Amino acid sequence: MKRIVIIQGGGRPKGNTAQLIDHFRRGAEEVGHSVEVISLLRNEVKGCLGCNACRYGKPCVQKDSFNDLVPKIKEADLLVFASPLYFWTISAKLKAFIERFYCIAEEDSNPPLGRYEKYPEKDCALLMTAADNFFWTFEQAVSYYRFALVNYIGFHDKGMLLAGGCGDTNGKPQIGKTDYLEKAYQFGKTIYNKS
Numbered sequence: 286m287k288r289i290v291i292i293q294g295g296g297r298p299k300g301n302t303a304q305l306i307d308h309f310r311r312g313a314e315e316v317g318h319s320v321e322v323i324s325l326l327r328n329e330v331k332g333c334l335g336c337n338a339c340r341y342g343k344p345c346v347q348k349d350s351f352n353d354l355v356p357k358i359k360e361a362d363l364l365v366f367a368s369p370l371y372f373w374t375i376s377a378k379l380k381a382f383i384e385r386f387y388c389i390a391e392e393d394s395n396p397p398l399g400r401y402e403k404y405p406e407k408d409c410a411l412l413m414t415a416a417d418n419f420f421w422t423f424e425q426a427v428s429y430y431r432f433a434l435v436n437y438i439g440f441h442d443k444g445m446l447l448a449g450g451c452g453d454t455n456g457k458p459q460i461g462k463t464d465y466l467e468k469a470y471q472f473g474k475t476i477y478n479k480s
Contacts, residue, residue: 286316286317286318286319287318287319287362287363287408287477288318288319288360288361288362288363289313289318289319289320289321289361289362289363289365290320290321290322290323290357290358290361290363290364290365291306291309291310291320291321291322291323291365291367291412292323292325292364292365292366292367292379292382293306293322293323293324293325293326293367293368294325294366294367294368294375294376294378294379294380294382295325295326295368295369295371295376295377295378295379296326296368296369296376296414297458298326299458300369300414300458301369301414301448301451301452301458301459301460302367302368302369302412302413302414304458304460304461304466305367305412305414305446305448305460305465305466305469306322306365306367306412306469308466308467308469308470308473309365309367309412309446309469309470309472309473310322310473311470311473312469312470312471312472312473312474312475313473313474313476314473315473315474316474316477316478318473318477320473321357323354323357325376325378325379325382326378328349328350328353328354329349329350330349330350330351330354330378330381330382330385331347331349331351331381331385332377332380332381332384332385333381333384333385333387334346334347339387339388340388340390340392341390341391341392341402342391343388344388345385345388351382351385351388355388355389358386358389358405358407359389359405361407362407362408363407363408363409363410363443363476364407364408364409364410364440365409365410365411365412366379366383366409366410366411366412366430366434367379367411367412367413368412368413368426369413369414369415370413370414370415370416370417370422370423370426373422373424373425373426374425374426374429375413375426375429375430380429383433383434386404386438389404389405390402390403390404391403391404397439403439404438404439404440406439406440406441407440407441408440408441408442408443409430409434409435409440409441409442409443410442410443410444410445410446410472410476411426411427411430411444411445411446411447412445412446412448412469413426413445413446413447413448414448414449414451414460414465415447415448415449415450415451416449416450416451416452416453416454417449417450418449418450419449422447422449423447423449427445427447430445443476443477444472444476446465446468446469446472448460448463448465448468448469450463451463451465
């Protein structure tokens with residue numbers, strides 16, 4: 286079975302994104318996967334400074350939670366990035382977390398596809414929620430996910446669940462009135478055995 290780490294990149298502690306994560310987690314655990322949720326609401330991770338002090342194999346110089354999370358990232362088979370939609374993309378907390386992957390890169394004398402270095406081989410998935418549900422609602426977030434995590438870092442995409450139309454941002458979570466919680470449960474349950 287697989288070791289899955291879900292990075293919760295924001296949202297309310299019991300909001301739409303948290304509920305989506307919980308259903309995905311339950312589905313994955315039901316079929317025997319090990320799942321850990323890392324909340325960026327409780328673990329402060331600052332954005333990359335671009336200082337290059339971490340190159341290569343050295344820890345980041347910043348004093349926050351990221352260095353403690355590196356072993357969990359490296360041990361994971363699957364990293365699930367989960368975020369509410371903020372200003373048409375992933376949350377700033379989640380983007381800061383992704384930027385810090387710079388310090389887990391390894392030197393590569395012949396990097397593929399224009400990369401400057403190589404990263405650990407991982408599977409990845411994206412879970413997102415939004416109040417809106419237009420055909421373009423998640424376009425920018427999906428573009429960033431594909432470009433940064435799949436094309437540049439080289440993670441293997443295992444899929445996305447984009448839960449739009451989850452209620453007014455000023456009101457209570459409305460995801461329970463949609464079929465996305467069941468979809469998240471099934472996604473977690475079948476992520477490694479899709480036919």
